[in-house]
Amino acid sequence: MTRPVLVESPSAMRETGFVVRIAFHVVMWSAILMTATWFPRGGAAPAAASATAIGEIAFRELPGDLQRIYRRCLDGLADAEEVRADTAAWPTVEAEATRGVPPFARDPIDKAGYRWELRREGTAVNYVGTPATGPIVVITILEPDPGTPNDPTAYTDDQHHRLRGGEMIHVAVWIGTKPVQGVMVTPAIEDGWKRIVMGAAP
């Protein structure tokens, strides 16, 4: 025994509804994909990023000797990150100095006489460089809280670095004159501390 099935074409309203839904999805997905194409998360910092905010100073505006110190800090930070990835611990100043890694190693060119010290408290790590004369330099590192899942799509730039194991850390290099007490994450701007920003092409 067969049962009759009635097949009806959709009503005009339903047909219109389908078209509207398709058009909506086309527009929405196009917008999402075009935005992702034009503004990739992993891309280099745009030129506008070179502008400095309050509490920042651009690398290219620093005098030559401080530019030199900053470049050496980045070298030392990169090396320390490798050691951290290999050993799960931040290297001591002495260990880095023994391997000749700047800015921790003896620097025959340095006239300011920087002495470096590692400080650590919880997830915050500081390498503090105190000179005989001139501004204090602090490399700040903030690790994620234990158990934080790694985000492989997270943006990396001069403040956000990814360790080889995938953990994202916040980093910065600061200059200031007020003596550093304890471990800093973000030094007080009102005390005159400035974060050195790499900037992009002017």
Next chain:
Amino acid sequence: MKRRSFLCILALVIAACGHGSGTGSGSGSGSGSTTPTAGPLRIGVTLHPYYSWTANVVAGIAGAEVVPVLPGEIDAGNYQPSPDDIAKLAKLDAIVINGIGHDDFIRPMIKASGNDHLVVIEVNAETPLVKGAHGDAVNSHTFLSFENAIAQSKLIAKKLGQLRPGDAAAFSTNARAYGDKLRAIETAAATQLAHAKIKRVVTVHDGYTYLLQEFGIELAGVVQPAHGLTPSAKELADMIELVKAQHITVVLSEEDFPAKLLATLTDATGAKVYIISHVAVGTYSPSEFETAMAANAATLVKALVTDPP
């Protein structure tokens, strides 16, 4: 049926957007743009220093090969792309580029090669850039520097590690060992240059700013008005005035600066000329950079420490 039509339209939109995204979106600072794959790893380079750095980073890694895009005897500043060189790009997995003005020819070449999986490693993405001597443009000669070489070799290692996670630790170890080697050369020179009798120099070429800064040497002026341009008579006269007024006694020159112009400068001022390699031409080799930079460091010691009375 309607659902299938919708999916077809969506697929077309995705394809259209993807097509417009260009090739090699893996910038130096990017994070999720590289896709781990297996098999041989062919890495192109645009400049001589990048060959040495990358060769040291991949040393001993099975299947890894470094491919110079330009013939060794051609300076990137005088380069005209050839079909053969574009064909090389089609077979690469990654390419190491300057990206800030020294190899502007490479992006159109990559596009022309049709290689849409090529990962572009911009070595300057995380490098602080100083201004050029003339104008506001950045100084693209970041490769003439020990510290940039060390940092950028590590960046290359990191990016290649994203392409080949299984070799990431080996790339990192190699980059650190290479960095230690370069640092030893730099420190030996710095120990002598700390006693430099001359602390200010003039250069004919704007390529030595990063290197001079590492040794605490000040740059009083640059003869060339822009990269590769010969100074006019007035510009040369102005430089002679500057050298005289500031009592500059050392001029650092590149290998192929016109000898006549250099003679005019030195005859008028009494300054001595020393040649610093641009590491721009020659035979590609893993040791080319460190050899050239050791010679450059020795030249600086001679010019600023041992030669002056």
